Amino acid sequence: MSMLCGLYRPDAGEIFVHGEPVRFKSPLDALRRSIGMVHQSFRLVPTFTPIENVLLGHPSSPFWHSRSLRRTKREEIQAFANRYGLDLPPEKPMWQLSVGEQQRVEIIKTLYRGADIIILDEPTSVLSPGEVDVLLETLRRMANGGKTVILTTHKLREVMAVADDISVMRKGRMVKTLPARKANERELVNLMVGREVVAHIAKTSALANECIVEVHDLWAHDDNGVPALRGVNLRVMAGEIVGLAGVAGNGQKELAEVLTGMRSWTAGNIRMMGRRMQRALARDFIALGVCHVPENRLQTGLVGTLGLVDNLLLKNYRSPAHSRWGVLRTRENRAWASGLIRKYNVKTPALDTPVRQLSGGNQQKLLLARELEQNPKFMVAVHPTQGLDVAATEEVYQMLLLLRQQGCGILLISEDLDEVLRLSDRVLVMFGGSIQGEFSGHEVNREQVGRLMVGAPAEGEATG
Amino acid sequence: MPVPGSDGSVQVRNESPTRRFPGYVRTFISSDRNLTVKWAIPFLSIAAAFVLCGGLMWLWGANPFRVYGLMVQQSFGSVFAINQTFLEAIPLLLCGLGVAWAYRISVWNIGAEGQFTMGAIAATGMTIYFPHLPSVVMIPSMMVVSVLAGAGWACIAAVLKAYLQVNELITTLMLNYVAGLYMDYLVYGPWKDPKGFNFPGTAMFTPSEQLPTLFGTQVHIGAVIALVGVVLYAWTFAKTRWGYELRVLGSNPTAARYAGIPVVRQMVWVMFISGGLAGLAGMCEVSGVTHQLQHGLSPGYGYTAIIVAWLARLHPIGLLVSSVFFGGLLVGGYSVQTLGLPSSISLMLQGAILFFAVAGEYVQQYGRWSWRVSSQRGGVS
Numbered sequence: 034m035s036m037l038c039g040l041y042r043p044d045a046g047e048i049f050v051h052g053e054p055v056r057f058k059s060p061l062d063a064l065r066r067s068i069g070m071v072h073q074s075f076r077l078v079p080t081f082t083p084i085e086n087v088l089l090g091h092p093s094s095p096f097w098h099s100r101s102l103r104r105t106k107r108e109e110i111q112a113f114a115n116r117y118g119l120d121l122p123p124e125k126p127m128w129q130l131s132v133g134e135q136q137r138v139e140i141i142k143t144l145y146r147g148a149d150i151i152i153l154d155e156p157t158s159v160l161s162p163g164e165v166d167v168l169l170e171t172l173r174r175m176a177n178g179g180k181t182v183i184l185t186t187h188k189l190r191e192v193m194a195v196a197d198d199i200s201v202m203r204k205g206r207m208v209k210t211l212p213a214r215k216a217n218e219r220e221l222v223n224l225m226v227g228r229e230v231v232a233h234i235a236k237t238s239a240l241a242n243e244c245i246v247e248v249h250d251l252w253a254h255d256d257n258g259v260p261a262l263r264g265v266n267l268r269v270m271a272g273e274i275v276g277l278a279g280v281a282g283n284g285q286k287e288l289a290e291v292l293t294g295m296r297s298w299t300a301g302n303i304r305m306m307g308r309r310m311q312r313a314l315a316r317d318f319i320a321l322g323v324c325h326v327p328e329n330r331l332q333t334g335l336v337g338t339l340g341l342v343d344n345l346l347l348k349n350y351r352s353p354a355h356s357r358w359g360v361l362r363t364r365e366n367r368a369w370a371s372g373l374i375r376k377y378n379v380k381t382p383a384l385d386t387p388v389r390q391l392s393g394g395n396q397q398k399l400l401l402a403r404e405l406e407q408n409p410k411f412m413v414a415v416h417p418t419q420g421l422d423v424a425a426t427e428e429v430y431q432m433l434l435l436l437r438q439q440g441c442g443i444l445l446i447s448e449d450l451d452e453v454l455r456l457s458d459r460v461l462v463m464f465g466g467s468i469q470g471e472f473s474g475h476e477v478n479r480e481q482v483g484r485l486m487v488g489a490p491a492e493g494e495a496t497g
Numbered sequence: 498m499p500v501p502g503s504d505g506s507v508q509v510r511n512e513s514p515t516r517r518f519p520g521y522v523r524t525f526i527s528s529d530r531n532l533t534v535k536w537a538i539p540f541l542s543i544a545a546a547f548v549l550c551g552g553l554m555w556l557w558g559a560n561p562f563r564v565y566g567l568m569v570q571q572s573f574g575s576v577f578a579i580n581q582t583f584l585e586a587i588p589l590l591l592c593g594l595g596v597a598w599a600y601r602i603s604v605w606n607i608g609a610e611g612q613f614t615m616g617a618i619a620a621t622g623m624t625i626y627f628p629h630l631p632s633v634v635m636i637p638s639m640m641v642v643s644v645l646a647g648a649g650w651a652c653i654a655a656v657l658k659a660y661l662q663v664n665e666l667i668t669t670l671m672l673n674y675v676a677g678l679y680m681d682y683l684v685y686g687p688w689k690d691p692k693g694f695n696f697p698g699t700a701m702f703t704p705s706e707q708l709p710t711l712f713g714t715q716v717h718i719g720a721v722i723a724l725v726g727v728v729l730y731a732w733t734f735a736k737t738r739w740g741y742e743l744r745v746l747g748s749n750p751t752a753a754r755y756a757g758i759p760v761v762r763q764m765v766w767v768m769f770i771s772g773g774l775a776g777l778a779g780m781c782e783v784s785g786v787t788h789q790l791q792h793g794l795s796p797g798y799g800y801t802a803i804i805v806a807w808l809a810r811l812h813p814i815g816l817l818v819s820s821v822f823f824g825g826l827l828v829g830g831y832s833v834q835t836l837g838l839p840s841s842i843s844l845m846l847q848g849a850i851l852f853f854a855v856a857g858e859y860v861q862q863y864g865r866w867s868w869r870v871s872s873q874r875g876g877v878s
Binding site: 333 | 737738742745748755756759
């Protein structure tokens with residue numbers, strides 16, 4: 034993808050656009066050949082307004098941006114966007130807009146710059162179910178309007194819903210291309226993993242009897258001092274997976290941080306293993322057997338510049354097995370680390386390779402290896418399979434289920450509804466900083482969950 | 498020990514370039530990519546600085562080869578010269594070690610100059626308020642108060658940063674001027690030696706207040722202290738639990754919080770050590786070299802120390818080498834005055850070296866070399 038839009042140069046091989054061989058030196062070259070890309074992490078300036086972002090770097094953008102120019106440009110762009118049923122978001126700085134709106138600006142920007150071939154990289158990973166439908170409809174309309182749309186995703190349902198042709202890519206090779214009418218989900222999954230994947234996870238019934246985490250009327254602020262948790266009530270039993278569904282930004286991140294001692298709470302009670310927590314200190318929580326698979330691996334859970342040994346030690350370097358009298362037991366630790374790497378099937382060139390050079394899947398396996406080795410009693414897993422391929426996702430699922438078998442309570446926070454539904458014994462829906470509804474694993478109504486996620490219990494998918 | 502994985506691929510191969518280094522060296526190498534480039538930068542930047550400054554000297558009308566030849570001869574060419582160089586290297590090494598501690602956890606202490614001055618003031622204060630103590634009591638207590646003074650001075654900035662998020666770059670720099678002016682107030686005012694012909698300095702220290710020297714040379718035992726400091730620094734970061742916490746904290750503060758490391762407390766402690774080492778350097782200077790507190794005590798040791806640490810890439814052996822190098826540069830700088838050139842040539846060289854070292858760092862990180870590496874690894878999405 035990055036090669037097609039000019040960010041990387043191919044080492045070998047050629048790219049043909051409209052039958053001509055091309056060489057891209059930069060994204061500008063790609064754009065001249067009318068290829069545009071909508072990245073997974075948006076390439077927008079957060080302090081600029083939508084218009085400014087669309088005009089940024091555009092050839093027709095003059096040196097001086099007067100007020101009248103903005104107005105005319107806005108009308109022009111709005112009229113242009115209307116052709117594809119896109120609505121230009123209001124003139125506010127980008128960071129104040131929702132993710133769906135930001136993505137819309139990104140798409141309009143790409144179209145406005147004259148792209149005929151539009152590449153979208155995992156566009157739905159950040160959207161709520163309602164927003165996904167709107168996006169897919171837009172893509173359909175763009176295709177009908179004569180544009181070529183390349184949609185990269187790992188969600189089969191979306192592919193089946195909109196695509197004309199489906200190409201399956203695995204380990205850097207095109208495995209197969211087939212028309213969507215002839216494809217079925219099972220076949221696609223097999224092509225993607227190269228082996229039969231058990232689509233449904235065999236779950237034994239949970240031994241839910243002992244309550245390990247009890248949260249009562251919990252309030253907490255976000256980074257800007259605005260209340261992000263507004264009276265959360267929650268119970269997690271030993272040996273069950275509680276799924277927390279919800280669109281990002283409704284307090285899941287803050288809840289995960291409070292429950293692992295990384296954020297202080299302003300009101301309410303937390304009881305862990307029957308003990309009432311007094312202060313937000315990660316060390317206290319770790320000592321009680323709480324482990325944490327954070328949202329962003331490299332930002333929070335791993336130290337990118339350090340090697341595998343140091344990263345595996347992160348949670349238990351204080352134990353006598355790993356350090357004695359304040360001195361690390363280097364030789365024992367290295368042997369221990371290479372044992373874990375083998376046990377959890379982490380692929381790495383060397384023990385001292387900086388972990389940021391590992392693939393996302395191997396980073397996540399490394400992180401899980403560390404957390405699982407603590408014999409946790411309670412795990413908070415936030416987007417545990419984000420950015421992983423199907424095979425790695427499956428491995429992560431198996432690890433979580435194994436942990437559940439061992440009597441560990443798991444709070445699974447994910448935006449991927451399929452994931453939550455597949456794994457959870459109970460599903461909670463979070464919206465606006467509190468729990469909106471609870472479903473037991475067997476009787477979940479997908480549509481109902483989706484509605485609660487966007488905060489529209491009665492009207493259905495009104496907010497797009 | 499290659500281990501075949503389930504799919505036949507080899508999982509653990511110990512072939513990375515860092516592998517051939519022993520553990521304590523490996524700790525100080527963060528990435529195995531671009532290793533050669535990384536260690537070439539300090540040398541290249543020194544060479545570039547010498548060429549640039551040579552050009553400036555030529556414009557000035559001097560023969561750069563002669564100037565450099567004289568500088569080398571005067572700083573390394575004789576036993577006396579090497580003595581002088583080592584004397585200058587001691588405060589540079591102690592201050593450089595101090596700032597290196599802070600830089601390892603990404604706290605940008607540029608206040609070694611002020612911490613050095615406060616250490617010197619405190620040590621002199623001991624001699625003024627508690628005279629006639631025997632040497633075995635006097636020297637250790639001078640050391641203790643100078644460490645506390647330097648550490649306390651650094652902790653002002655550390656506490657402000659830790660609890661109020663005040664930028665330490667600004668506070669440490671500003672406190673340098675406060676310390677420098679406070680020292681001037683003392684040596685021009687209350688502490689001035691009445692028998693000193695109005696020279697801005699305190700009375701000379703008595704022999705029991707002076708640091709002993711090593712084996713008949715002029716080099717005082719501050720050298721031994723500095724060497725022990727280097728060993729402790731290397732050992733702490735490579736082997737100890739606390740050093741591990743600091744490495745995590747330095748590379749990723751969020752991960753440190755995630756692992757339950759008390760970030761704020763560690764930061765204050767590191768600044769305490771950082772300032773303490775600079776304060777100790779101040780004590781060594783007054784007690785080992787000048788034998789009095791005087792105006793213009795430091796020719797900018799605290800600032801040069803930043804370059805020493807940066808050029809050494811915070812590596813303990815690098816610190817040794819670069820502090821001796823800059824010590825030689827200072828001594829050589831004094832000597833060029835005989836050619837009618839200003840001694841600030843050494844400052845000019847220092848500045849140019851830092852400039853090229855920082856520029857080289859950016860070229861390495863964002864320039865062509867690393868661009869090639871990243872494009873090879875490309876293949877995202």
